[in-house]
Structure formats: C-alpha cells, structure tokens
Amino acid sequence: MTKHTIPYGRQAILQDDIDAVIETLQADFLTQGPKVAEFEEKFAAYIGSKYAVAVNNATSGLHIAVLALGLQEGERVITTPITFAASANCVRYAGGEVWFADIDKDTYLLSLESTRKLIESKPKGFFKGIIPVDFAGLPVNLEGFAKLAKEHDLWIVEDACHAPGGYFIDSKNKKQKCGNGNYADIGIFSFHPVKHIACGEGGMGNNQFRSYL
Numbered sequence: 001m002t003k004h005t006i007p008y009g010r011q012a013i014l015q016d017d018i019d020a021v022i023e024t025l026q027a028d029f030l031t032q033g034p035k036v037a038e039f040e041e042k043f044a045a046y047i048g049s050k051y052a053v054a055v056n057n058a059t060s061g062l063h064i065a066v067l068a069l070g071l072q073e074g075e076r077v078i079t080t081p082i083t084f085a086a087s088a089n090c091v092r093y094a095g096g097e098v099w100f101a102d103i104d105k106d107t108y109l110l111s112l113e114s115t116r117k118l119i120e121s122k123p124k125g126f127f128k129g130i131i132p133v134d135f136a137g138l139p140v141n142l143e144g145f146a147k148l149a150k151e152h153d154l155w156i157v158e159d160a161c162h163a164p165g166g167y168f169i170d171s172k173n174k175k176q177k178c179g180n181g182n183y184a185d186i187g188i189f190s191f192h193p194v195k196h197i198a199c200g201e202g203g204m205g206n207n208q209f210r211s212y213l
C-alpha cells in the first residue's frame with residue numbers, strides 16, 4: 001500500500017485485544033460463553049438501552065429484528081435509498097416489500113417529510129414499519145419518526161450500524177444515544193472491521209420498546 005492509499009477500513013488490534021482472545025481460546029466456551037454476556041451488558045450500559053443481544057453480524061440483526069416485529073410476506077416497509085444493502089435486504093429476507101422515501105437534501109438521511117408524504121399517500125395499514133439509518137454516523141432525529149410511527153401504528157428499526165456513541169438532543173433537551181430504543185423499537189449495530197468496534201464479524205440488537213412515548 002502506498003502512503004496515498006486510503007484503505008477501505010483498518011482495524012486497530014492492540015496487545016490487550018490479542019490477550020483477551022487468547023484467554024477466551026484457552027477457556028471453556030468458544031461460543032455463548034461469559035464474554036458474550038459481558039459484552040452485551042457493557043454495550044447496553046454504554047448505549048443506554050435495557051437489553052442487548054449479540055448476533056453474528058448486523059445483517060442477521062436486522063433480519064431477526066423485522067421477524068421479531070412480526071413482518072409477514074408482502075408487507076411493506078420504508079427505508080432510505082442511501083445506505084448499505086442490508087438495511088433494505090432484511091425486509092426482502094422476510095418476504096416483505098421495500099419502499100424508499102427520499103433523503104433530506106442537507107443531511108442525506110431519511111427525510112421525515114418525505115416519509116410522512118409517502119405514508120399519507122396510501123391507505124392506513126399499507127406500511128408496517130420504517131427503518132431509518134444513522135448514515136455515516138450522522139444521527140437521525142428519531143423523535144419525529146416515532147410520533148409519525150405512533151400515528152400510523154408502525155414499528156421502527158433504527159439501523160445504527162454507523163453510529164455507536166452518536167446522539168441527538170430531543171425536545172425535552174435530553175441526549176438520546178443512537179440505538180438506545182427510546183424512540184425506536186429496536187436499534188441494530190455492526191462490529192464489522194470497518195465499523196467503530198471490530199469483532200471480525202458481529203452485531204448487536206438493542207431495545208427498550210420506545211420508552212419515551
């Protein structure tokens with residue numbers, strides 16, 4: 001690699017990471033051992049959610065999230081056209097239909113206004129859910145989406161894969177960390193090596209069921 005090459009991603013693996021892996025390799029459990037529970041607890045505490053469930057990657061996390069929310073074949077879900085394919089593919093995996101609302105011209109995030117227009121152009125019950133994405137780490141202000149979702153009886157899965165540690169300030173002047181579940185049903189994170197925390201592959205689903213609504 002020349003000094004001018006910008007890498008797609010580069011993980012930082014320090015000696016204590018290597019020591020932790022060796023310790024785990026020499027311990028009793030290689031899967032579902034105490035380290036997984038410890039990671040889930042610490043991650044939930046950091047994000048400020050009640051629960052966190054580790055999965056093999058965020059693609060699976062998104063897939064399981066829509067299944068857990070009851071998405072059935074042919075049901076429609078709205079997401080943003082500017083994202084990684086998994087934000088939309090999870091709907092297809094469950095046999096659902098993906099509909100794209102437009103992005104906001106300033107933030108490039110899913111536009112609340114465009115999402116509202118799309119929902120209101122169809123009969124009630126036409127859509128089942130919304131998947132906003134905190135793209136490139138820029139948090140979606142979910143408060144308006146949560147209000148919209150409540151009005152139309154929709155669920156929200158926040159794709160927070162790019163945004164552990166990101167936050168927005170809500171109308172009560174409270175800091176809301178991405179994926180904390182206060183304004184969404186489930187928040188999904190990725191630990192792929194190009195993300196903030198690298199596990200080789202890994203993902204996490206967090207929730208506390210829209211506690212602010």
Ligand SMILES: Cc1ncc(COP(=O)(O)O)c(C=O)c1O
Nearest residue numbers: 057058059084086161190191192
């Ligand atoms: C926005 C977004 N959602 C979901 C994923 C899927 O993550 P994973 O690679 O952990 O399956 C990615 C990965 O690039 C992503 O960028």
